[in-house]
Amino acid sequence: MTPVETLRGETVAVFGLGGSGLSTLAALVGGGATVAAWDDGDKARARAAAAGFPLVDLASADWSRFKALVLAPGVPLTHPEPHWTVKRAHAAGVAVIGDIELFARERAARAPNAPLVAITGTNGKSTTTALIAHVLREAGRDVALGGNIGVPALDLPPPADHRVHVIECSSYQIDLAPSLKPTVGLLINITPDHLDRHGDLTHYAAVKERLVAKADIALVGVDDEPSRAVAARIASGPGRRVVAVSGGESPLAEVFVDGRRIVSCDSAEPPIDLEAARALRGAHNGQNAAFACAAARALGVASQDIARAFATFPGLAHRMEEVGRRGRVLFVNDSKATNADAAEKALLSFRDIHWIVGGKPKAGGIEPLRPLFGRVAKAYLIGDATEDFAATLEGAVPFERCNTLSRALEAAARDAFRSRAQEPVVLLSPACASFDQFANFEARGDAFRAEVHYLLNGEP
The missing domain is CATH 3.40.1190.10 (Mur-like, catalytic domain)
Incomplete structure (x- = not known):
């Protein structure tokens, strides 16, 4: 931790009590500041209170005693309009800063x-x-x-x-x-x-x-x-x-x-x-x-x-992450590709692609990727986007309706192992959000990685 000693003895308001907010509170207290923590969400306030940080309802607080307002980056500063805490800070002449500013100081x-x-x-x-x-x-x-x-x-x-x-x-x-x-x-x-x-x-x-x-x-x-x-x-x-x-x-x-x-x-x-x-x-x-x-x-x-x-360099998880190989067949986790623009980068990076695609669709679907369909050996459709994507792929790319990620991986691996291509690639690059079947793209990518590991090694 980097204790924030530049605000020692001062009273600092902190709004937004997620990961960076709790980190900021600990650093301020560690450096000798007094903190007033608040969040609009009950769960976030409960987390801060459980960690021992004092909660102060900033809506009714005396802002003249605050040296600064440390705002979580997810809270609007200017648009679509300043958050109510920002308005209160400006009215009181209190600086509005973030945790990166505290680090810079x-x-x-x-x-x-x-x-x-x-x-x-x-x-x-x-x-x-x-x-x-x-x-x-x-x-x-x-x-x-x-x-x-x-x-x-x-x-x-x-x-x-x-x-x-x-x-x-x-x-x-x-x-x-x-x-x-x-x-x-x-x-x-x-x-x-x-x-x-x-x-x-x-x-x-x-x-x-x-x-x-x-x-x-x-x-x-x-x-x-x-x-x-x-x-x-x-x-x-x-x-x-x-x-x-x-x-x-x-x-x-x-x-x-x-x-x-x-x-x-x-x-x-x-x-x-x-x-x-x-x-x-x-x-x-x-x-x-x-x-x-x-x-x-x-x-x-x-x-x-x-x-x-x-x-x-091993790369980052869920970003064209090579998670396994058997013989010529490469397995790639690109679960971070939650829209067509992101999936385009993966499709441009490989050929002979056995493409696991789908989920909760975004506006425009996969139509913008049509110029790259020639790189795809076959598509394996999952989730809510299945029928929309099937309509887009019809006549351009062979595809199979699989519904779940597990079935799609099984089918894609089967076909890739039979392929005569130099390096067949089983690619999870969904071009969709994950929320129809997974909590987030990380959970989707973790599931893919685990199932590939089981497929190749017979171990969970």
Whole structure:
């Protein structure tokens, strides 16, 4: 844990008592602050009370005694309208911040030169964050990994000159962290997302830009127009080092991907071959790897060490996760693909696909994937989307109605084992939410992984 000693002796309101909220309460109390915890949900309040934190109904509280309001990132700050706690804080002149801001203040007070890598982007930030942490650990660095990727930032050990913090940041977290100033800041890409919480793409992009605007070294993607504009603005400012990164061969990029090689315009750095990096298949992972490579080099990791670490990167659970193999047949868990855009990346990464698809359908279904149907040997339909997807696939792809994931895996494995293809792939990439049959995509992916393990090894 990183105790928040910069607020010692102050009284701090904390709203939103999920994982990051409870982490924030513990860090504030550990640093000597007095806390006033609240949440609109009864269960969340009960969890905080059970952990020993004092509950204060912020609707009737005296806000003049609060030094700050620490807001959970899931609570609206600006759109569609500010949460009632934000309105009360503004009326009282109380700063509204988040846990990433508290971490940034502790770093500035304790160890301002402690290396901090902060990563954001609409897509790919979790894989890139995990990959950077893996590379640094393989290079012998002391690494603390967290933020939006899972472990709250304040649950990590404190900033120190010998320790590298690698922190994934969502747009919500950046919006609540005005003093964030990373050693290396990464903005991978910007596409429309969370516009209900940011109003429009212009505001969303401006929030993302804040993460790299104050970075000592800014790594910015140039594969989309909003990111290119960010790179140009930062580069035009004084004293900022900007490295343009591309997942392709953009003439604007200093680090880019040529086929399956990461190339740096600095001729002193040899290209890094991605062929051995099985967890980094696909063009989208080429972009992620290019960013990870640039970040690791900025922190002094040698190219040969980066390449070696890429080859051993296991990938993230439920994101094109290789969960088993028998002979030529590969089993891949891509349960995180809850819409067609996400499933597209997996379909582009393989051929001879035995595709387990379906669940609770999203708007548009799988029609946008029609140009990739030629990669699919057969589809195995599950869940509520079965009949809609059958209508889309009719005449284009052989398919089988399986209803459940278990039956779909059994049928897909049967056909894949009979295939004469060089590498048949049994791919769970549902292009759907999981809520018709599973609590979440993680539960769906865990079930798939367990059943593959049983199928291949005869053990639960």
